[in-house]
Amino acid sequence: MADFPGRTTSSSVRIATFVVEAVWYVTWAVTALIVVAGVLFWCVPGFREALVKRGALLEQATFTLPLEVRYSTVEIRGASGTRAPARSLYWVGHIHMVGHHDVIMARAFSKTDIAVATTYQLLCASVFLWMLHQLRGLMRAVRRGRPFDPLNPKRIRRIACVIIASGPLYDLAQWLQLAGTFTQAIAVVKQALPAASVGYHVRVSWAPVVIGLIILAIAHAFDAGVRLQDDHDLTV
């Protein structure tokens, strides 16, 4: 069996461990803030009022379409420098019209929005915390001088899976958000401008998939490392 090499004193490992630990605690704090904010927005109407952006819409001066859009409680008349009359607005979204200027639309802030947004953010935070938990275990093993701990390939594989899934899932969430928000508004736009091509402007992220696949390959390398470490440990 190999002698226990002891804790590593590498400064890069110590810095990486410190960063991971810091992100871990900051993420917990942010998660707690999400919960508190969700509860406050849900229960206290004053908080919703505090977020109202009064007449801060249609900021793009190039908006020239002779268009009137009605959505929820919001009424927007399309003219350069138009300001929205609604009071209870805080959220601004975009619809990209191919061959035209960007039309900025807004929608009212409802309790359902709060519930959906809080749930989505908590879900993201939970997945991120779980990934950080795996990373912390990995860093602890490295600091103990056991980088080829049998659990480490599994941890790396889990992290890779989360990264691979995060790209398409984020795109899907964005698309659902746009679809849920602007379906009605786009119908109005299409009615007003039958010739205009109106569509969701959603990107597809390939980078997380590629990065995740590279991390999966590293997990395979760690598998080989674990086998070698095992052989080394059982050599007398």
Add this chain to the structure above:
Amino acid sequence: MAIVVNLDLMLVRRKMSLTELSEKVGVTLANLSILKQNKARAIRFSTLDAICAALNCQPGDLLEHQSDAARSSAGSP
């Protein structure tokens, strides 16, 4: 594995404890225990040399090859 380590047999013959052998050979008790329990994947020539010197025996006295069939029949009641 088909290679069996007869360390416990040699220790009984030489009336020596594992701790005593560990001190003489300079190999940790944990490592000798792995060897004694037939859990070792490999043994260094230097370790084998030290054990043979301490027990005054040949490598053949310590190591034995047993086919899987012989081992399973020996293990059955």
